[in-house]
Amino acid sequence: MRYPFILMLFLFCSPLLGENPKDRFPFQSLDAKGAAFVGSESCAACHEKEAKEFLQSTHSRIDIPEGKSEVHGCEMCHGPASLHVDKGGGTDNIVNPKTNPSSCFTCHTDKKFQFQLPSHHPVLEGKMSCSDCHSAHGADVRPWSATTLSGINEACLHCHKEQKGPFVWEHEAVREGCTTCHQVHGSLHAKMLVARDNMLCLRCHTQMNFPIIGRQGHGGRLPQGTCFSAGCHTAVHGSNFDDHLRY
Ligand code: HEC
Ligand code: HEC
Ligand code: HEC
Ligand code: HEC
Ligand code: HEC
Ligand code: HEC
Ligand code: HEC
Structure with a gap:
């Protein structure tokens, strides 16, 4: 069962091989100081809590136990x-991804790009961190399960009280999770929306007798602007x- 994970790991990391090695690992400054990989066993003596938690975590499943490499245990x-x-x-003398997420990007290369899209959470700006929504050591790096999305909402509402x-x-759409409408790493569309303007709402609100939506004819309204702009359904x-x- 380990092979698929290892294969995935190489697939994740392979695009990096052609890049400037300086961009590859945020560990460069530590390398320059002469730091070497020592393996996770030594950490447990002082960081018992993290060491214990990590055994159950998503990332310990992709661990390559043989050899001390940069993809090994805590040091990845x-x-x-x-x-x-x-x-x-x-x-x-140690990287903390709370303030420096670049170690995450060595494997999750696509995420760096997402956080550079026009509308994004300010992670690269240092105002928040991956760990505000993900639990890096915890049993599931996605702290919500695959079957219920309400855990996502909880993570969001921690900061966004108004919603x-x-x-x-x-x-009702909110019950399906904030991510039905928001692309939370980053999006091309304002407010990190998954689609632009009316396109977003019409994903769900289309019916046979369109442009009737609900019980109202919307033929005259749709050309006037976005469903959720002033005067219409502002309380999305x-x-x-x-x-x-409407308000
Ligand atoms: C001999 C004890 C000891 C060992 C062994 C040790 N640490 Fe630490 N570590 C500490 C102490 C003490 C701090 C708190 C440093 C401070 O706040 O000045 C710390 C802090 C940290 C931090 C937080 C740094 C920050 O920016 O706040 C990380 C991450 C960390 N250790 C990871 C590790 C990892 C990974 C290992 C194993 C490879 C490890 N430590 C081994 C004692 C240890
Ligand atoms: C998948 C990446 C990842 C791995 C693997 C990982 N950590 Fe961390 N670690 C993080 C992140 C992210 C944070 C910042 C958490 C936060 O924001 O509070 C962190 C924070 C820490 C801290 C500082 C905690 C504090 O309260 O400030 C310590 C100590 C630490 N890790 C130790 C370890 C040890 C020991 C291991 C291996 C058993 C390990 N980590 C494996 C991502 C990781
Ligand atoms: C050494 C490469 C590596 C590093 C470093 C790494 N990851 Fe991962 N991560 C992976 C792989 C491979 C998977 C897929 C594992 C799986 O699907 O079980 C994964 C899974 C995840 C997932 C869950 C994906 C899902 O579909 O459930 C999240 C979230 C995540 N990582 C976040 C982070 C964060 C945040 C950091 C930095 C603190 C980080 N990763 C560092 C390789 C890495
Ligand atoms: C504002 C909250 C938030 C922050 C901050 C955040 N994530 Fe996520 N992340 C999510 C949510 C929500 C999902 C699930 C998206 C979905 O299922 O549609 C996710 C999914 C993921 C996944 C797995 C699914 C995929 O798209 O591959 C990875 C890997 C990941 N995030 C990595 C990261 C990394 C690395 C960082 C920091 C650089 C980060 N995330 C910061 C909320 C966040
Ligand atoms: C740790 C706090 C925190 C968490 C958790 C968080 N956010 Fe945010 N969110 C922010 C910050 C900070 C901004 C940027 C505000 C700004 O730039 O003015 C933001 C911006 C946004 C915006 C865009 C607002 C705008 O004006 O463009 C949306 C939408 C959003 N978040 C949705 C979410 C969703 C959905 C989640 C859960 C997956 C989430 N947030 C989790 C802090 C958080
Ligand atoms: C049905 C789609 C939908 C869902 C589900 C949804 N949102 Fe939104 N959200 C929107 C739209 C549309 C806007 C833009 C409103 C505007 O521009 O007036 C928005 C804007 C926001 C903003 C920016 C508010 C502002 O005043 O600029 C935040 C923060 C936000 N949403 C958080 C959340 C959170 C947290 C959840 C989950 C509890 C969530 N959203 C679920 C559609 C949605
Ligand atoms: C993920 C699917 C989904 C998306 C996307 C969505 N909705 Fe909904 N919406 C629903 C469901 C389900 C209901 C409740 C059943 C119904 O009334 O059709 C609802 C109900 C409504 C209602 C109340 C119904 C009434 O009688 O007035 C309004 C208004 C509404 N949505 C507006 C919007 C707007 C505006 C957007 C775009 C920002 C949007 N919706 C996006 C699923 C969605």
Whole structure:
């Protein structure tokens, strides 16, 4: 069962081979100081909690136990740790992806691109981190399960209180998860939406007798602008005042 993971790992990493090695690993500055990979066993003595959690985690499943390489255990994200271990700790001799996500991008190359799209969460700007939504050591790096998306909403509502509700008139779509409408790493469209303007709403709100939507003819309205712009359904996340989510 290990082979598919290892294969995937190489597929993830192979596009990197042609690049400037300086961009490849954020560990370069540690290498320059003479740091070497020491393996995860040494970490447990001082970081018991992380070491224990990590055994169950998504990323320990892709671990290659033989050999001490940059894709091994803790050091796949924290870099070569010999100086850190020798000194018995410190912050300038170890990579912390909380402030420097570039170690994540060595494998997840596409994610760096996503965070550079016009509308994005400010991770590259250093205002938030992958770990605000992902649990790097935890049993599941996606802290929501594949079957219910409500865990995603919880992660989001932690910061975005306005969208929380409960609303007298809910928009059922929100129950399916914030990511039905938002591409949260980044998007070409404003507000990180998965589609532009009316295209977003019409993904679900099309019916046989279109341009009737719900019970209203919308033939005259659609050309006037986006469904959720001023005067129309501005309360897309839910409303306490209007059953058609107008305000
Ligand atoms: C001898 C004890 C010791 C060992 C062994 C050790 N650490 Fe640490 N580590 C510490 C201490 C102490 C701190 C807190 C440093 C501080 O706040 O100044 C720390 C902090 C860290 C941090 C946070 C740095 C930051 O920016 O705040 C990371 C990440 C880390 N260690 C990873 C590791 C990894 C991975 C290993 C194994 C390869 C390891 N440590 C081995 C003692 C140790
Ligand atoms: C998949 C990447 C990844 C791996 C593998 C990984 N970590 Fe981390 N680690 C992170 C991230 C991300 C953070 C920042 C978490 C946060 O924002 O609080 C972190 C933070 C830490 C910290 C600092 C915690 C604090 O409270 O500031 C320590 C210590 C640490 N890791 C130790 C380890 C040890 C030990 C291992 C191996 C058993 C390990 N990590 C494996 C990604 C990883
Ligand atoms: C050494 C390469 C490597 C590094 C470094 C790495 N990852 Fe991963 N990551 C993978 C692979 C391979 C998978 C796929 C594992 C699987 O599907 O079980 C994965 C899975 C994930 C997933 C879950 C994908 C899913 O579909 O459930 C998330 C989220 C993730 N990584 C985030 C991160 C973050 C955040 C960091 C940095 C803190 C990081 N990764 C660092 C290789 C890596
Ligand atoms: C604002 C919250 C948030 C932040 C910050 C975030 N993610 Fe994610 N990530 C998500 C959500 C939500 C999903 C699931 C998307 C879906 O299922 O549509 C996801 C999915 C993933 C996946 C697996 C699915 C895929 O698209 O391949 C990986 C890998 C990943 N994220 C890596 C990262 C890395 C690396 C960072 C930091 C550089 C990061 N994420 C920062 C919320 C976030
Ligand atoms: C750790 C806090 C935090 C978490 C968790 C978080 N966000 Fe954000 N979100 C932010 C910040 C900060 C901004 C940028 C605000 C700005 O640039 O003015 C933002 C911006 C946004 C925007 C765009 C707003 C705009 O004006 O363009 C949307 C949409 C959004 N987040 C949705 C989500 C979703 C969906 C999730 C859950 C997957 C989520 N956020 C999780 C902090 C967070
Ligand atoms: C039915 C689609 C849909 C769903 C589901 C959805 N949103 Fe939105 N969201 C939108 C639209 C459309 C906008 C842009 C509204 C505008 O420009 O006036 C938006 C805007 C936002 C903004 C920016 C608010 C502002 O005032 O600029 C945030 C933050 C946000 N959404 C968070 C969330 C969170 C958190 C969830 C999940 C609880 C969520 N959204 C679910 C459609 C959706
Ligand atoms: C993921 C599917 C989905 C998306 C995308 C979506 N909706 Fe909905 N919407 C629903 C469902 C399901 C209902 C509840 C059943 C119904 O009334 O059709 C609903 C109900 C509504 C209602 C209340 C119905 C009424 O009688 O007035 C309005 C208004 C509405 N949506 C507007 C929007 C707008 C505006 C957008 C685009 C920002 C949008 N929806 C995007 C699924 C969706």
